[in-house]
Amino acid sequence: MKKILVLASLLVFAQQLCAGLYDDAAQARKDAIASPSLDKYMVLNKMLEKYYEDNSWFGMTDEDKKEMKANKYPVGLFVMRKDVNKGLEVLFDEAGTLDMPAQVLLDIIYQNGYKTLAPGDSRILNFWEKLQAEGSQRASLNLGVYYIKGIGVKPDYDKAREYLEKSGLDEADYYLGLAYYFEKNTDKALEYWNKGLDAKNADSGYEIGVYYRDKKEYGKALKYFKKVLDIEPGHANTLTNLGLMYMEGLGVKKDMKKGFECYEIAADAGNPAAQYMIFKCYTSGKGCKKDLDKAAAYLSKSADQKYEPAVEMVEKLKARE
Numbered sequence: 353m354k355k356i357l358v359l360a361s362l363l364v365f366a367q368q369l370c371a372g373l374y375d376d377a378a379q380a381r382k383d384a385i386a387s388p389s390l391d392k393y394m395v396l397n398k399m400l401e402k403y404y405e406d407n408s409w410f411g412m413t414d415e416d417k418k419e420m421k422a423n424k425y426p427v428g429l430f431v432m433r434k435d436v437n438k439g440l441e442v443l444f445d446e447a448g449t450l451d452m453p454a455q456v457l458l459d460i461i462y463q464n465g466y467k468t469l470a471p472g473d474s475r476i477l478n479f480w481e482k483l484q485a486e487g488s489q490r491a492s493l494n495l496g497v498y499y500i501k502g503i504g505v506k507p508d509y510d511k512a513r514e515y516l517e518k519s520g521l522d523e524a525d526y527y528l529g530l531a532y533y534f535e536k537n538t539d540k541a542l543e544y545w546n547k548g549l550d551a552k553n554a555d556s557g558y559e560i561g562v563y564y565r566d567k568k569e570y571g572k573a574l575k576y577f578k579k580v581l582d583i584e585p586g587h588a589n590t591l592t593n594l595g596l597m598y599m600e601g602l603g604v605k606k607d608m609k610k611g612f613e614c615y616e617i618a619a620d621a622g623n624p625a626a627q628y629m630i631f632k633c634y635t636s637g638k639g640c641k642k643d644l645d646k647a648a649a650y651l652s653k654s655a656d657q658k659y660e661p662a663v664e665m666v667e668k669l670k671a672r673e
Contacts, residue, residue: 377449384450385487396449403445410442426454436467444479450488459494463503472504484515492519493527500531509535522551529559538563549576554584565593570603588623591615595629599639612639619650624659627651631662 377399384392404410409417410431420427426446432439440461446454461469462476477498484491496516499508509531516524516531525548533541542563548556561576574597580590591614597604598611612633618626627650633640634647654662 377445381448381450382486393450396451400446400449400451403449424453426451426457428454429457432466436469440469440473440475444475447479448483455490462494462498463501472498474504477504484518489519489521492516493521493524496524496531497527500527500534522548523553523555525551526553526556526559529556533559549579552583554580554587554590557583558587558590561590561593565597565602570597573597574603586617586621588618588621588626591618591621592623592626592629595626608639610639615639619653622657624654624657624662627654627657628659628662628665631665 377396380392380395380399384396404427410427412420412427412430416430419425420430426443428439428441428443428446430439431442443454443458443461447458458476458479460466462473462480463471465471465473480491480494480498484495492515496512496514496519497503498505499512499515501507512531513528516528525544529541529544529548532538532544542560545556545560549560557576557580561573561580564570564572564576573593577590577594577597580587581594584590595611595614595618596602598607598614600606612630615626615629615633619630631647631651631654632638634643634650636642651662651665655666
């Protein structure tokens with residue numbers, strides 16, 4: 353009985369210790385948000401290191417630490433592999449010190465889910481709301497995105513714009529453009545996307561290119577797609593669109609080999625639409641030498657990502673067997 357009481361006391365002490373560290377970081381975090389500086393971020397980083405040490409690095413091995421440092425993973429990810437809820441709490445602590453890898457991972461988990469955590473987990477939403485109330489630009493951006501996409505909340509473009517405008521981040525222009533586009537205000541959407549493109553946001557330029565592509569103004573579409581590749585040479589969605597334009601001769605001289613090359617770069621970067629198009633190329637021999645084994649491999653990759661045309665094709669091929 354004594355042992356149980358001692359263990360319980362130690363557990364309570366550990367929880368209080370973690371809570372105290374988080375509280376200590378709260379003021380330092382607010383200071384860093386209000387007036388960012390390297391020194392203030394270094395203070396937060398030292399608090400985070402002490403937090404890890406006080407918690408014995410949550411049982412991580414030297415190999416785990418090496419992997420974390422090499423890939424810039426937050427410690428919470430390793431804890432989540434064994435205990436999702438405990439790992440989530442660690443991520444909150446890390447992200448609460450403005451640790452960028454932890455903030456990025458929390459956003460990914462919120463949008464896509466992880467193991468037993470469904471997309472739109474209310475605990476993560478509450479975390480971002482608290483951080484946003486302290487003036488965090490990243491939290492404002494994330495909340496704006498959630499209200500555009502309707503993840504964990506009802507879509508609300510007015511609320512999305514309110515958060516995005518508060519964020520002050522260049523990438524907010526891309527999402528502001530989306531919010532206006534979804535409300536069928538294309539003039540405003542193009543205004544924000546052009547602003548985003550001026551700030552070197554590749555996705556903004558891509559959306560403008562798609563807009564003109566859909567209007568069959570292929571010359572303008574090509575102009576914007578090329579601007580995107582000047583910013584981000586491996587932009588997979590843009591390369592997929594350029595591949596189609598070269599394959600079909602839309603706004604450019606028809607060049608199947610060049611079209612295949614565009615598809616191939618995008619496919620190898622993991623774009624499921626490009627992977628499906630590469631499947632079709634290897635099946636027909638367009639722009640490349642016919643190769644049914646390679647075709648099957650790319651079809652499988654695309655279908656694994658739930659790309660609908662690829663999934664349907666796999667089902668058709670299975671039905672023929």
